[in-house]
Amino acid sequence: MASALTDKLSRLVKEMRGQARITESNVQDMLREVRMALLEADVALPVVRDFIARVKEKALGQEVLGSLKPGQTLVSIVNKELAVTMGEGVADINLNAQPPAVILMAGLQGAGKTTTTAKLAKHLIEKRKKKVLTVSGDVYRPAAIEQLKTVTKQAGAEWFPSTPDQNPLDIANAALDYAKKHYFDVLLVDTAGRLAIDEVLMQEIQQLHGALKPVETLFVVDAMQGQDAINTAKAFKEALPLTGIVLTKLDGDSRGGAALSVRQITGAPIKFAGVSEKIDGLEVFDAERHAQRVLGMGDIVALVEQVTKGVDMEAAQKMAEKIKSGDGFDLNDFLGQLQQMKQMGGLSTLMDKLPTELAGKAGQVDMDKAEREIRRKEGIICSMTPYERAKPEQIKATRKKRIAAGAGVQVQEVNRLLNEFGQMQQMMKKMKGGGLMKMMKKMGGMKGMKGMMGGGGMPKLPF
Numbered sequence: 210m211a212s213a214l215t216d217k218l219s220r221l222v223k224e225m226r227g228q229a230r231i232t233e234s235n236v237q238d239m240l241r242e243v244r245m246a247l248l249e250a251d252v253a254l255p256v257v258r259d260f261i262a263r264v265k266e267k268a269l270g271q272e273v274l275g276s277l278k279p280g281q282t283l284v285s286i287v288n289k290e291l292a293v294t295m296g297e298g299v300a301d302i303n304l305n306a307q308p309p310a311v312i313l314m315a316g317l318q319g320a321g322k323t324t325t326t327a328k329l330a331k332h333l334i335e336k337r338k339k340k341v342l343t344v345s346g347d348v349y350r351p352a353a354i355e356q357l358k359t360v361t362k363q364a365g366a367e368w369f370p371s372t373p374d375q376n377p378l379d380i381a382n383a384a385l386d387y388a389k390k391h392y393f394d395v396l397l398v399d400t401a402g403r404l405a406i407d408e409v410l411m412q413e414i415q416q417l418h419g420a421l422k423p424v425e426t427l428f429v430v431d432a433m434q435g436q437d438a439i440n441t442a443k444a445f446k447e448a449l450p451l452t453g454i455v456l457t458k459l460d461g462d463s464r465g466g467a468a469l470s471v472r473q474i475t476g477a478p479i480k481f482a483g484v485s486e487k488i489d490g491l492e493v494f495d496a497e498r499h500a501q502r503v504l505g506m507g508d509i510v511a512l513v514e515q516v517t518k519g520v521d522m523e524a525a526q527k528m529a530e531k532i533k534s535g536d537g538f539d540l541n542d543f544l545g546q547l548q549q550m551k552q553m554g555g556l557s558t559l560m561d562k563l564p565t566e567l568a569g570k571a572g573q574v575d576m577d578k579a580e581r582e583i584r585r586k587e588g589i590i591c592s593m594t595p596y597e598r599a600k601p602e603q604i605k606a607t608r609k610k611r612i613a614a615g616a617g618v619q620v621q622e623v624n625r626l627l628n629e630f631g632q633m634q635q636m637m638k639k640m641k642g643g644g645l646m647k648m649m650k651k652m653g654g655m656k657g658m659k660g661m662m663g664g665g666g667m668p669k670l671p672f
Contacts, residue, residue: 236268239283253439253470256294260469263290291500294469299495300453300478304337306424309388309396313421315414315449316429317441318402321457323353325429325483326399327360328491329455332481334365335489339394344369344384346377346417347401357399363488367393377401381417398423406441411448418449427480429455430471439470446475453480456494538634540598544590547583585618589626592616601627 240261247257267286304310312329314322326343333339343361347353354371361368369384381398388396400417403410418426428451430438445451454471459482472479479494590598592615597604604612604627613620 233269236265236283240265240268243287247469250469253474256470256473259473260290260294263293288500291469292497294473295496295500296472296478296494299493300480301493302333302480303424303452304333304339304395309342309385309393310425311385311396311398311421311423312425312427313398313400313414313418313423314427314429314455315400315445315451316402317406317431318350320402320429320431321483322402322429323347323357323399324360324486325455325457325481325491326357326397327364327366328483328488329427329481330361330366330395330397331364331488332491332493333395340392341366341395341397342369342384342388342391342393343367343397343399344380345371345399346380347399348373348375348377348380349401353399353401360488366397377413378416378420381421385421396421406444411444415448425452426450427453427455428471428475428477429457432456432459432482439474442471442474446477451475451477453477455479455481455483455491457483459484540590540593540601540630541595543630543633544587544598547587547590585616585622586626588616589613589618589623601630 243264244257244261247260248254252260264286267290268283302312314326314329316322323345330341330343333341341364343357343366345354345357347357348371354373358368358370369387371380371384377400384398385396398417398421400414401410426449428442428445428449430442432438442454454475454477456471456479471477479496482492482494484490484492589612592612593604597608597612604623609620609623613623616623
């Protein structure tokens with residue numbers, strides 16, 4: 210996420226909520242801060258000017274509803290205009306063509322085209338149930354063809370072979386012919402990139418576009434490029450009829466300006482965002498949800514999707530039954546919970562989707578340290594025998610020494626894990642038969658729970 214931009218704008222959101230009434234003076238003050246935040250985040254100047262003008266016009270012309278505070282109205286205006294700047298809503302990928310639908314991947318070297326090609330292949334296989342073929346026309350970069358072969362295999366798609374001594378146009382035509390004969394739904398063409406825009410690169414990709422007549426021409430741009438991304442976007446827009454944009458490295462420590470600029474500069478919608486290095490780290494871009502994340506409001510929908518995708522529902526149901534019965538919870542179950550956390554992308558990935566206020570409270574914990582602790586616990590449990598995991602009470606001094614040596618930790622850490630597990634086991638037993646409600650009443654926890662839930666069973670969201 211664009212952490213610097215998010216921090217600045219989320220602070221402004223808090224200040225704006227505190228406004229007693231909307232006046233030209235406080236709107237000007239707020240807009241000055243927003244302008245500085247956007248420019249520091251490398252958002253293109255024309256985009257900033259247009260954005261500020263739209264917010265000002267709507268803020269000063271806004272009739273504030275009696276049920277809303279003026280500050281909340283200002284927040285909603287900024288949120289809406291951010292979403293408009295990035296494209297408003299979701300732009301789906303177009304596959305309405307006689308198979309195979311050809312998708313041409315364009316962009317500079319280092320933007321992440323090859324990895325994104327494989328990620329898109331996985332997305333099309335899993336979400337759209339398509340049969341996908343990939344091919345590399347990058348005959349200049351060493352190992353580019355082999356890289357695509359490797360990541361295509363990880364994605365579960367089929368790779369069409371090519372060699373550095375071939376002509377990119379010949380490769381593309383051969384791949385298209387093969388895709389037709391073998392009934393592929395989609396052909397993804399990874400093109401060559403350069404370190405900078407040059408005439409040879411543009412001519413080559415224009416030839417490929419003319420021969421393949423792709424249904425989608427996706428411009429892959431590095432979200433960490435800053436102002437340079439705008440110049441690149443302009444050049445590719447002039448050379449090709451771009452149909453969509455893929456923002457890569459959106460999870461990096463970027464200023465985030467590209468996400469707010471490329472859509473307006475090119476006129477093409479942002480269709481996907483790369484959110485991790487994993488092969489499934491590609492999200493359909495939703496401008497409204499991304500605007501909320503930039504403003505520090507979080508993305509609860511994405512959080513739920515990520516958790517749902519990472520959780521084994523059958524295993525979760527069995528775990529719920531164990532907790533309900535209060536019996537049989539052992540170290541295998543504990544290990545399963547740790548592994549589920551890893552499948553969900555880890556603590557830091559989940560934290561990124563929380564609203565800033567909640568993330569700030571949780572952020573007081575050192576996430577790197579917490580994740581290292583989870584891995585250490587996993588290593589300790591994996592050093593145990595199946596018998597020891599099922600019967601942790603049988604783990605005495607000799608076994609502890611062996612387990613510690615196998616996990617590369619001190620015996621004290623094995624003791625700490627077993628103590629934590631013992632406390633968890635006791636809590637599970639107390640939950641049996643409505644014991645949790647009794648515990649909470651004794652602790653005065655019902656009031657606290659009602660406060661957390663907003664008194665009506667729904668979580669209180671900070672926006």
